[in-house]
Amino acid sequence: MDNLISLVNKIQRACTALGDHGEENALPTLWDALPAIAVVGGQSSGKSSVLESIVGKDFLPRGSALVRKEIADETDRETGRSKQISSVPIHLSIFSPNEGQPDSIVQDIENMVRSYIEKPNCIILAISPANQDLATSDAIKISREVDPKGERTFGVLTKIDLMDKGTDAVEILEGKSYKLQYPWIGVVNRSQADINKNVDMIAARRREREYFSSTPEYKHLAQRMGSEHLAKVLSKHLELVIKSRIPGIQSLISKSIAELEAELSRLGKPIATDAGGKLYMIMEICRIFDQNFKEHLDGIRPGGDKVYNVFDNQLPAALKRLQFDKQLSMENVRKLITEADGYQPHLIAPEQGYRRLIESSLVSIRGPAEAAVDAVHSILKELVQKAINETAELKQYPSLRVEVGNAAFESLERMRDESKKATLKLVDMECSYLTVDFFRKLPQDIEKGGNPTHSIFDRYNDSYLRRIGSTVLSYVNMVCASLRNSIPKSIVYCQVREAKRSLLDHFFTELGGKEQKQLGKMLDEDPAIMERRTALAKRLELYKAAQAEIDAVAWAK
Numbered sequence: 192m193d194n195l196i197s198l199v200n201k202i203q204r205a206c207t208a209l210g211d212h213g214e215e216n217a218l219p220t221l222w223d224a225l226p227a228i229a230v231v232g233g234q235s236s237g238k239s240s241v242l243e244s245i246v247g248k249d250f251l252p253r254g255s256a257l258v259r260k261e262i263a264d265e266t267d268r269e270t271g272r273s274k275q276i277s278s279v280p281i282h283l284s285i286f287s288p289n290e291g292q293p294d295s296i297v298q299d300i301e302n303m304v305r306s307y308i309e310k311p312n313c314i315i316l317a318i319s320p321a322n323q324d325l326a327t328s329d330a331i332k333i334s335r336e337v338d339p340k341g342e343r344t345f346g347v348l349t350k351i352d353l354m355d356k357g358t359d360a361v362e363i364l365e366g367k368s369y370k371l372q373y374p375w376i377g378v379v380n381r382s383q384a385d386i387n388k389n390v391d392m393i394a395a396r397r398r399e400r401e402y403f404s405s406t407p408e409y410k411h412l413a414q415r416m417g418s419e420h421l422a423k424v425l426s427k428h429l430e431l432v433i434k435s436r437i438p439g440i441q442s443l444i445s446k447s448i449a450e451l452e453a454e455l456s457r458l459g460k461p462i463a464t465d466a467g468g469k470l471y472m473i474m475e476i477c478r479i480f481d482q483n484f485k486e487h488l489d490g491i492r493p494g495g496d497k498v499y500n501v502f503d504n505q506l507p508a509a510l511k512r513l514q515f516d517k518q519l520s521m522e523n524v525r526k527l528i529t530e531a532d533g534y535q536p537h538l539i540a541p542e543q544g545y546r547r548l549i550e551s552s553l554v555s556i557r558g559p560a561e562a563a564v565d566a567v568h569s570i571l572k573e574l575v576q577k578a579i580n581e582t583a584e585l586k587q588y589p590s591l592r593v594e595v596g597n598a599a600f601e602s603l604e605r606m607r608d609e610s611k612k613a614t615l616k617l618v619d620m621e622c623s624y625l626t627v628d629f630f631r632k633l634p635q636d637i638e639k640g641g642n643p644t645h646s647i648f649d650r651y652n653d654s655y656l657r658r659i660g661s662t663v664l665s666y667v668n669m670v671c672a673s674l675r676n677s678i679p680k681s682i683v684y685c686q687v688r689e690a691k692r693s694l695l696d697h698f699f700t701e702l703g704g705k706e707q708k709q710l711g712k713m714l715d716e717d718p719a720i721m722e723r724r725t726a727l728a729k730r731l732e733l734y735k736a737a738q739a740e741i742d743a744v745a746w747a748k
């Protein structure tokens with residue numbers, strides 16, 4: 192028995208030390224599951240006196256009015272062992288509502304009391320003074336409310352010695368006038384005069400014993416009256432309750448440990464204190480982010496296929512929209528050839544005119560090429576954002592999240608600029624040197640299917656111009672088909688591959704030069720999370736200790 196109660200005491204003490212009073216902050220609570228005794232009763236009914244005599248020690252301020260303020264200062268006290276009364280120490284915490292609310296104080300106290308005694312683990316000591324009508328007893332009223340069957344209520348009748356002459360409490364104590372599940376226990380505590388005279392607990396106890404054994408009305412009940420008997424009954428009951436609660440407490444503890452551990456791992460590790468540890472932590476988080484980003488491109492996570500869509504749909508569609516055939520209408524061909532000829536019309540073939548026509552068509556490919564670079568850039572940005580959101584570790588550190596995001600976006604922009612330069616160069620290269628072979632084959636082709644009316648003196652007639660237009664169109668189409676293949680290569684090389692390879696390289700270089708303080712700033716966790724982690728860790732420690740204690744007692748049984 193002793194080790195059971197001392198176990199509950201230990202756990203209760205640990206709960207108190209770690210701030211578990213079964214309230215607020217949404218942490219799992221052990222407090223509510225632990226068996227407890229609450230003493231309830233009207234003002235000056237004798238609550239403090241009963242509590243002290245059970246415990247066998249003077250430790251509470253007593254008497255009406257005095258009491259509330261002092262109790263507020265006297266929270267969380269623990270009693271010592273006392274051979275005279277009970278070998279069982281009871282861990283005691285006293286709670287009182289805040290002062291300074293005169294209008295609502297009665298209701299506040301009632302609510303506070305109710306909040307404790309309505310818990311099924313609470314044993315209620317309902318104190319009623321014998322010199323008042325039981326029908327008006329606050330203790331009976333409130334305990335009936337929360338424990339209608341009286342399964343955990345012990346009725347205690349105080350001030351039996353103060354009853355009017357000619358009246359007695361026999362009817363009540365015998366359970367005739369007011370029956371409770373457990374028999375009433377009458378007590379005689381020290382009067383105010385005794386307290387003033389410093390009558391000690393031992394003397395008070397002796398007098399109480401004498402009172403019941405020598406008063407004719409109560410003689411036959413003496414065996415089950417008095418503070419000592421009350422302490423024994425309570426202690427026995429407490430033992431039963433604790434025994435029955437242990438399996439429930441054990442499973443509550445295991446469940447709570449699992450919950451606490453899960454939340455702690457969701458919150459992530461606490462921040463390292465030294466510069467090296469911080470740097471390592473940042474690099475590690477970046478590595479996880481970088482991995483997530485790559486997985487998007489490699490198809491492990493979604494989104495990378497959008498890049499292919501740019502090459503397969505967007506770029507070809509944009510090239511198609513250029514409508515070279517319209518650019519090479521007869522009118523445009525005539526205009527460019529005439530302009531290129533200048534004051535001296537061409538003699539054999541309009542070499543300059545050809546070049547201008549080709550160049551003016553090819554230059555327009557720059558637009559779709561640039562658009563493809565930009566489209567891939569937006570997709571990469573989107574994937575960076577996704578990867579950031581998916582990196583749980585970055586949620587923990589808002590500053591690092593911003594810095595990593597900015598560094599990644601800056602890198603992508605640098606890569607976009609490079610890609611634009613390289614991709615436009617491909618187009619410009621096509622403008623700057625034409626494929627000679629294509630044109631060398633031309634005269635034969637023209638001769639084969641040529642117009643017999645054509646003569647070199649008939650330079651600007653429609654069919655001549657149309658022929659030039661269609662030659663240029665087929666050349667431009669040939670170049671366009673080849674750029675359609677090479678532009679994606681340039682983009683993948685400069686942007687996609689580079690992003691996979693070196694997205695955070697710049698960031699890492701800068702990181703290497705940072706001081707511990709700057710690294711600390713990047714890991715500036717939300718203070719609420721830090722507090723929560725500390726609270727969770729403390730509570731976990733309590734539960735683990737409680738688990739070990741309970742297991743030891745349960746196995747020893």
Ligand SMILES: Nc1nc2c(ncn2[C@@H]2O[C@H](COP(=O)(O)OP(=O)(O)OP(=O)(O)O)[C@@H](O)[C@H]2O)c(=O)[nH]1
Pocket residue numbers: 232233234235236237238239240241252253254255256257258259349350351352353378379380381382383384386
């Ligand atoms: N004669 C006699 N006096 C008692 C008895 N029980 C309590 N008293 C006296 O009644 C007064 C109030 O007792 P407390 O134990 O302080 O009562 P309480 O319910 O704790 O009081 P509050 O906390 O102020 O409501 C004190 O002066 C006690 O000495 C009793 O059984 N007999």
